[in-house]
Amino acid sequence: MISAINQEIEAFLSSVKGINESSNQMILDKFSTSISDNLENGHLTTNVCMIAASVLKLNPKELAKDLEKHLKGLELFKDVEAAGPGFINITLKRKDFVSVLLKIKKIKEKFGESLIGHNKRVQIEFVSANPTGPLHVGHGRGAAYGDALGRILKATGNIVEKEYYINDAGRQIDILTASVILKIIQKDINNFFPQNAYKGKYIELIGEDFLAKEDFRYDNLESFAKNMPSDPEEEIDQVIKNLQGLDEKKWNAVKSFSLESIIKSIKDDLKDFNVNFDNWFKESSLGSLIESSSEISNSINKLKKGGMAYEKDGAIWLNTDSSGDDKHRVLIREDGRATYFASDVAYHKNKIDRGFDNLINVWGADHHGYIKRIQASIEAIGSNKERLIVKLVQFANLFKDGKKVKMSTRSGEFFTLKDLIKEIGSDAARFYYLSKQSDQHLDFDLDIAKSDSKENIFYYIQYAHARIFSLEQKFKETYPELDTNMRRIEDNTYSKCDMLIHEIAKYPNIVNKSALTLQPHLIIFYLRDLSQLFHSYYNDNHVLSESEENMLSIIFCLSAVRQTISNGLEILGITPMQKM
RNA sequence: GCGCCUGUAGCUCAGCUGGAUAGAGCAACUGCCUUCUAAGCAGUGGGUCAGGAGUUCGAAUCUCUUCAGGCGCGCCA
Numbered sequence: 001m002i003s004a005i006n007q008e009i010e011a012f013l014s015s016v017k018g019i020n021e022s023s024n025q026m027i028l029d030k031f032s033t034s035i036s037d038n039l040e041n042g043h044l045t046t047n048v049c050m051i052a053a054s055v056l057k058l059n060p061k062e063l064a065k066d067l068e069k070h071l072k073g074l075e076l077f078k079d080v081e082a083a084g085p086g087f088i089n090i091t092l093k094r095k096d097f098v099s100v101l102l103k104i105k106k107i108k109e110k111f112g113e114s115l116i117g118h119n120k121r122v123q124i125e126f127v128s129a130n131p132t133g134p135l136h137v138g139h140g141r142g143a144a145y146g147d148a149l150g151r152i153l154k155a156t157g158n159i160v161e162k163e164y165y166i167n168d169a170g171r172q173i174d175i176l177t178a179s180v181i182l183k184i185i186q187k188d189i190n191n192f193f194p195q196n197a198y199k200g201k202y203i204e205l206i207g208e209d210f211l212a213k214e215d216f217r218y219d220n221l222e223s224f225a226k227n228m229p230s231d232p233e234e235e236i237d238q239v240i241k242n243l244q245g246l247d248e249k250k251w252n253a254v255k256s257f258s259l260e261s262i263i264k265s266i267k268d269d270l271k272d273f274n275v276n277f278d279n280w281f282k283e284s285s286l287g288s289l290i291e292s293s294s295e296i297s298n299s300i301n302k303l304k305k306g307g308m309a310y311e312k313d314g315a316i317w318l319n320t321d322s323s324g325d326d327k328h329r330v331l332i333r334e335d336g337r338a339t340y341f342a343s344d345v346a347y348h349k350n351k352i353d354r355g356f357d358n359l360i361n362v363w364g365a366d367h368h369g370y371i372k373r374i375q376a377s378i379e380a381i382g383s384n385k386e387r388l389i390v391k392l393v394q395f396a397n398l399f400k401d402g403k404k405v406k407m408s409t410r411s412g413e414f415f416t417l418k419d420l421i422k423e424i425g426s427d428a429a430r431f432y433y434l435s436k437q438s439d440q441h442l443d444f445d446l447d448i449a450k451s452d453s454k455e456n457i458f459y460y461i462q463y464a465h466a467r468i469f470s471l472e473q474k475f476k477e478t479y480p481e482l483d484t485n486m487r488r489i490e491d492n493t494y495s496k497c498d499m500l501i502h503e504i505a506k507y508p509n510i511v512n513k514s515a516l517t518l519q520p521h522l523i524i525f526y527l528r529d530l531s532q533l534f535h536s537y538y539n540d541n542h543v544l545s546e547s548e549e550n551m552l553s554i555i556f557c558l559s560a561v562r563q564t565i566s567n568g569l570e571i572l573g574i575t576p577m578q579k580m
Numbered sequence: 581g582c583g584c585c586u587g588u589a590g591c592u593c594a595g596c597u598g599g600a601u602a603g604a605g606c607a608a609c610u611g612c613c614u615u616c617u618a619a620g621c622a623g624u625g626g627g628u629c630a631g632g633a634g635u636u637c638g639a640a641u642c643u644c645u646u647c648a649g650g651c652g653c654g655c656c657a
Contacts, residue, residue: 030597041600050599054637060599084600085638130657172657233656315655326582326653333655340657368584369652394585395651436593439585441650443592448606452619455592455606459619467617474616517597525594528604539612539621580619 001096002033002044004076009033009048012070016063018056027052035506039499042081042089043097050086060086094492100505101486104560112511112567117158123351124150126362127270128165131262132176133200135269135417138364141396141442143417144433146362147275148520148572149391155571156515161356163279165347168259170283170340174240176203176262177255181243183207184216184254192225196236206261210254218246269417273426274573286346289338296338299346299381300331308380318345320376323385329373345377352383359387360518365394365439391518396433396442424449427574431458434520434572457528461565462577464531468562469578471543475555478544488553496541497557503530504564511571520572527568534561 009031013024031048049067053060064082071080071088079091104111126146129139146162154160167173179197182189184207193199210216224242228235244251263280270277287294300316303309308319309331316332318341331342351359363370375385398405398415405415420429428449435457436442448455475484488494489501507526514522543554566576 037600045600047599050638057637060637087600167657170657313655317655330655335655337655339655341655365585365650366652371584392584441586445592448592453606454619456619457605460605463617463619467620471616521594525604528594532604535620536622538616539618542615544616580617 001092005033005044005046005071005090008071008074008076009046009067012067013048013052016052016056016058016066018058023055026055030055034509035502036089039502041083041087042079042091043502043505044090044092046088046090047086049082049088053086064088094490097498098486098490098501100501101489101557101560104504104563105556108563109567109570111563112508112571113155113157114508114512115157116512116515117153117156120158120357121161121355122153122158122358122360123161123163123354123356124153124360124362125163125165125351127266127275128167129266130167130172131259131266132172132198133262134202135266136414137396137398137417137420137444140273140417140420140429141433141438142362142364142393143270143273143275144430144573145391145393145438145520146360148430148434149360149362149518151571151573152511152515152520152523156512158515161278162276163281164277166263166280166282167340167343168263168282168284169286169288169343173255173259175236176258177251178236178240178243179203180207180210180258181251181254182239184211185218185221188218188221189224194228194235194239195232197239202262202265206258209261210257213257214253216250216254218250269421272421273417274430274575281347281350283343283347286343286350289332289336295350296343296346299349300338300342302349303331303345303377303380306380306382318373318377318380320373320380322379323372323376325372325376341373344374345381348374348378348388349381352378352381352387357387358389361388361390362438363390363392365392368392389518391438393438394441396444399443399445399447401447428458430572430574431524435524437519437521457524459580460535461527461531461569463580464534465562465565465569465576466578466580467538468534468558468565472555472559472562474544475551479548482548482552484552484556484559486553486556488549489557494550494553496537497554499533500530500537500557500561503533504560507564507568523568523572527565530561530565530568534558 010028013019013027027048031046031051033044033046033048036042036045049064050060052058053063061082064086067088068080068082071077071090076093077090078093081089081091083089124146126149127135127139127143129135135143150160150162175196176198179199180203182193182197183204186193197203229238267280286296289297289300291297300309303318304316309316310319311317314334315330317328318331320328329341330339331345332338348359361374371390374390375388378385378388398420417429423446424432432444432449433442449458450456452459454460475482489497507530510522510526514520541554543551543558546554569576
């Protein structure tokens with residue numbers, strides 16, 4: 001319907017005097033015809049006259065009068081009215097207005113889906129937490145956001161691949177390995193434990209699991225902790241070196257065991273959180289600098305060949321000018337080891353080579369200084385930095401009993417994602433993570449998430465869904481022989497549901513907007529508004545005591561409302577409740 | 581110092597590719613359960629959209645600036 005109206009508007013515009021091709025195009029690009037906010041403004045609204053007036057320096061109200069006349073003459077609509085500062089409000093014929101109900105009845109869970117993505121291949125990389133410990137609540141936000149984004153983009157016609165990048169190479173993993181070993185041998189070394197080692201309880205548990213599997217013993221540990229450097233960084237490096245020297249085979253065994261154990265726990269946590277990845281990409285698969293044909297060597301060679309990487313002060317640097325980064329960045333250190341950045345450059349080259357149209361990286365907000373150098377690396381390997389979209393997810397503060405929950409990674413004591421799921425459930429957790437724009441700080445209040453008041457929007461929406469579901473069940477039990485229909489709504493002898501119909505018609509636009517702006521929270525606020533309209537209706541109308549004909553139509557409409565709420569929750573990865 | 585995010589009702593937040601009277605919930609106060617789920621509904625009060633300037637027919641929305649808060653600025657990852 002909207003596209004038909006826009007065609008008429010286009011025809012109208014060409015008849016406006018003083019218009020030329022460029023101004024015409026400018027207007028067409030900027031105006032919109034949409035479902036009106038409010039039924040008082042008709043079913044559909046367009047702002048084209050105000051846009052045209054500003055481009056053409058005309059009076060918007062007069063233009064609106066002309067367009068009103070034009071549209072009225074078509075007899076396509078029940079009513080057309082110029083209103084306010086120059087809006088055109090259109091009231092549809094009854095049949096057109098209620099047609100959304102038929103559509104939902106027909107396509108069910110596909111209502112809201114679209115093709116605006118044009119089959120673009122989009123890769124979303126998210127979470128990608130270092131496998132050195134359990135996921136905490138900060139990771140949870142990235143997980144909920146990335147996964148919801150994936151679902152939304154998929155529903156809007158993109159081909160989506162979700163990926164987790166596992167940083168399984170480098171120093172962090174060595175520290176992890178050392179931490180586990182030190183816990184295993186703690187009795188023999190007088191409980192020596194460096195400040196910078198990982199401290200959580202999970203470290204001990206991994207050690208115990210390893211011992212259950214195979215024997216572990218070193219000889220001559222008496223002097224192990226003697227003469228350690230006082231600098232914490234140097235100390236942990238020394239510990240790693242010593243342990244590797246004691247028995248390299250054992251070191252490697254503990255290393256791979258610890259890694260696998262943590263990766264498994266991360267996968268389990270994410271699975272419990274209803275987050276699924278299509279691909280788990282290991283940093284180690286990029287190879288090392290020693291192998292001349294590894295991906296990491298190849299990408300650095302390519303950069304050198306292109307003149308974007310160069311040697312200075314004994315290190316290899318990347319020229320990052322193309323993205324306006326503050327300074328050039330080191331790829332290979334003076335001592336010959338690759339930086340984390342070098343791996344990341346190779347990883348992004350790998351992604352580009354896989355042929356995605358767009359890459360979306362979901363990163364913690366603390367990584368924002370990193371964006372420009374990665375963009376520069378993408379340009380440097382000969383691609384276009386616009387292909388990479390980085391979405392920063394700001395921190396989430398957790399509040400419990402009215403107080404902020406302290407997060408301390410250092411001590412190993414933090415609120416994990418697992419704890420959160422245990423506390424409020426996966427669905428509620430996802431919901432609250434998504435309830436605010438991702439690039440803004442989130443105060444996550446556990447007390448509200450568990451409360452049974454209207455303040456708890458999660459249950460408010462679920463309650464609407466459950467109430468309709470229960471109504472449908474009661475109706476089926478009481479009148480098993482009857483089929484619902486929309487006769488009374490279509491002939492306008494029952495119009496109390498109109499607000500609901502008008503609201504659900506907005507849903508596909510909400511999903512599209514959410515996909516275009518990468519903002520899942522729009523769907524949450526929409527669902528709240530829809531639920532509010534439903535609860536209000538439900539309170540004023542006792543459905544099952546209506547006349548049979550009315551009831552058939554009401555249930556028909558409410559089923560569409562339930563379907564819409566269900567679709568909105570599902571697209572966010574949340575399971576709708578059938579009873580509460 | 582530089583960069584990014586933020587500042588809207590007492591509190592938590594929507595609204596931001598400029599558009600109709602700035603919206604919800606909580607908190608405060610009033611009502612509504614012998615009927616389909618009261619985890620609900622209806623109502624009242626509450627605003628210098630941080631301050632200032634600019635662009636515009638029109639600014640919470642765009643630009644500049646001041647103030648306030650958060651985060652980041654390694655040959656760490």
